[in-house]
Amino acid sequence: MSEEPTAIVLFTRDLRVHDNPALELACRLARRVVPLFVVHEGLGFATANRGRFLRESLADLRESLRGVGGELIVRYGDPVTELMRLAGEVRAEAIVLARDVSRYAQRRAARIVRAAERQRVRVEFVDAVTVARPAALTPSGGGDHFRVFTPYWRVWSAYERRSVASPPLRIEVPSGLRCGRLPPARSTRAELPDGGEAAARRRMRAWLAGGLVDYADRHDDLPGDATSRLSADLHFGCLSPLELAVAAERVGGDGADAYVRQLCWRDFHAQVTYAFPDITRADYRPRPRDWRDDPDALDAWRCGRTGLPIVDAGMRQLAAEGFLHNRARLLVASFLTKQLGLHWSGGARHFFDHLVDGDIANNAGNWQWVAGTGNDTRPNRRFSLLRQAQRFDPQGDYVRRYIPELAGVAGAAVHTPWRLGRLPAGYPPPLLDPGGGQGGRHR
Incomplete structure (x- = not known):
């Protein structure tokens, strides 16, 4: 050579x-x-x-x-x-x-x-x-990273970014190198998006031209599926988070502001993980809590058979698509940790096994946020699953999309099948009293 x-x-x-x-x-x-x-x-x-x-x-x-x-x-x-x-x-x-x-x-x-x-x-x-280097932004009062999102967002928004890099016009590779085989194609039952930069850039252009403008109003709409679906592209780096942020800001408007804030959340979890790399295995903020050990309940949650339709629909979407709507991620994680009382790590592992966008920092950071062991300033936060279902899936279309046993239940009644007098064939009773108590199958 x-x-x-x-x-x-x-x-x-x-x-x-x-x-x-x-x-x-x-x-x-x-x-x-x-x-x-x-x-x-x-x-x-x-x-x-x-x-x-x-x-x-x-x-x-x-x-x-x-x-x-x-x-x-x-x-x-x-x-x-x-x-x-x-x-x-x-x-x-x-x-x-x-x-x-x-x-x-x-x-x-x-x-x-x-x-x-x-x-x-x-x-x-x-x-x-990331958009900002993980260790580049630190609190003025001391410390190696931000523990709360809002002050990080303010500093991140003023961060002087690098310029977007141009693609190479020509690359010369030494002669005689063995290029090597690509990994074998993996077999999966999930319906996955096409991988690669070309497909990612097509999705990005379509999102910027169509979905971004309504993002602030519709990103929690479960049946509308009005999120960007670019998380896997960002995880593998088929898209640059910086280029995406710049392009969204160029479009402008409330939708762009809300979406760029989500890109900042991604950077926030990255800088937390950089400072606390044990985030996948240890509580970021240990708090006294008696976590339960219930393998049957964990298995029912994994399989989407908890008897709570909004939770089961989310878990079945995850299995079918290797993807889960962000609002559904919040609800299924809250049910596992706050209602069932199971440690967040079991849920995080299941997500990581199935999500195409399975990202160490985002996955663990978000799970700990929901569980009250992470960066949420309200660690005792609890969600009413029924109110959330009625608000973000008012006619039950999201639930019926993923739970065929409930396809014949009309309107919002699909969220409370135990009130029908007789459960639809094949669908289980709820693990918990949907009102928040510990009735149902849970003991």
Whole structure:
């Protein structure tokens, strides 16, 4: 191989060519650029839903890179080992990758730095996974991160952002490299969206042109399904959160303001996780609470057979689509933790096993917020599931969409099938007294 300057860009959760600062920097640092993705089988994306989305995203990324003369090199095994092996093979002078916030990502970054020092390779980190760098914003009164969202939102809104990076016009890859096979296609029963940047950008354009304007008024509308459905694209980095925020702000209006606030929530959970990487296994704010151990109740919740239609519809949507409406996520999590009294970690694990957008920071952060162990300033907050159902699914269309046993129940009566005199065939009685007591099947 020639002695021309060579840089490796390690793709992680930034599977795109548009606004990819790692790819842009690698192209500025070296004449030859080696785009690399290492498949580590033990990671969460090995679940069936995320595995399939990942495979399609990598295939799309490879096609995009080939379109500008490049290639996506795929290796299998420990990311640091494979990265440094390739660095030695191509005599790389630099490695570029995006910062991330999980415990795994932080340990990976530290290992890369140590290994690169031994091989005398330069390492550069960029910000591509969030709008604001996780450690960039800190409270004026001290502390390494914000614990409450509203003051974070104020500082985040004034944060000086980097410029949106342009896609590369041309990439030169060293000759003789084995490109490597993509991960096998994963079999799943869920109806998933197409993975990859091309599909993500189509969804983004449609959302900005159509759904965004009404987002502030309709984002809690369960049957209307008026959310962006871009969460998986953001999780895998098929879309840049910065580019999306900039594009939404350009549209403007109440819908854009409300939507950008949700992107800020994503950054908020990221900076909490960066500071508290135990968030997936330990209470962020431990509080005295006697959590119950009830495997049967947990299983009924997982299967969407609690007897509470608004909860069961949400859990069945999750199983059918690998996705769950944000309002439904809130309600099913509240039912598990506040009504059933089961620890949030069991619910978080189930979500992580099924969600295509299964993101460590958002998943654990939101579960802990609902459970009262996280960043909610009202840890004892409780939701009336019936009032929530009647407000956000007033005619029961969302419930009937996912619970065929209740398809013949008209109107809002679908939310209270136990009041029909006889339950529809195949549908269970409620685990709990829907009024908030502990009757029903729950003992």
